[in-house]
Amino acid sequence: MKTKLITLQNAAGFFRDGMTIMVGGFMGVGTPPRLVEALLESGVRDLTLIANDTAFVDTGIGPLIVNGRVNKVIASHIGTNPETGRRMIAKEMEVQLVPQGTLIEQIRCGGAGLGGFLTPTGVGTIVEDGKQTLTLDGKTWLLERPLRADLALIRAHRADPLGNLTYQLSARNFNPLIALAADITLVEPDELVETGDLLPDQIVTPGAVIDHIVIPQESK
Incomplete structure (x- = not known):
């Protein structure tokens, strides 16, 4: 069976200018820091980022915005990152604000x-x-269209070589759903375990929907 394990350098090979990328996390909690750093260091530009929020200037996806790599953000909250607001007002970056429940749906x-x-x-x-x-049963409804991305960057707590994932507490947040909504999904786990170490009822995201797992630093 072909391995899903790759190095961080290999992961950077998937980054392209103009991509639409979904990133997991809530104010940086559950965001994959090494993948975000690799995305920044790759030099790619004109990105569309889909995330719950833009975190802080030095946390989560914030550094990508601060360094001018993002053309558009689709998020539910930007208030904790002043650079997002500045770039939006200066028309340097498009910001599409979406209610949080609507965004995840x-x-x-x-x-x-x-x-x-x-x-x-x-x-x-x-x-x-x-x-x-649309008006149904006397009530007005909005039709909201689905969101997909070229690439998803997610963080997991534990992963096995088959791509089965578990998450830790609130770091789970948007990651399991984002894993399903992209053409390619890259995972940054905190820990890599052997196949069979994760019990079936512990697994949140099955390996069938995961493309590549970045080898943790301590596993090199």
Whole structure:
């Protein structure tokens, strides 16, 4: 069986200018730091990033924004990273703010191959602008379309060589759904274990949806 284990240098070979990339995490918790650093050091530009938030200037996906690598951000919160707001106001970067529940459901639909979903969230607000509305049972709904990416960067707690993953506490957050919604999924685990060490009922993300696992530093 072909191994899914790769080095961080190998992972950097997947990065391209203009890609749409989903990144797991919540204010940096659950974001894969080595993969984000490798993405920054690769020099790629004009990225579209899909993430819950832009974290802080030195945390999560923040350094990618600070260094001008991002053309567009789709997120639910940007308030803790002043550089995101500055670039948005200066029209140096497009920011699409999406209600958090809507954002994760768009990602889930992308992973499940669905055409979208109906939600009342945002009706009558700027969230509605440019979107199709439907009236069902006397209530107005927004049609939200699915989100997918060229690449997903996720963080796991433990991974086996087959790509089966577990997560640690709140670091789980968006990672399991993001893993399903990209053409290629790269995983940065805290720990690499042997095949069979993870019990079936412990596994959150099955290896069938994982493309490559970055070998942890201590496993070199």
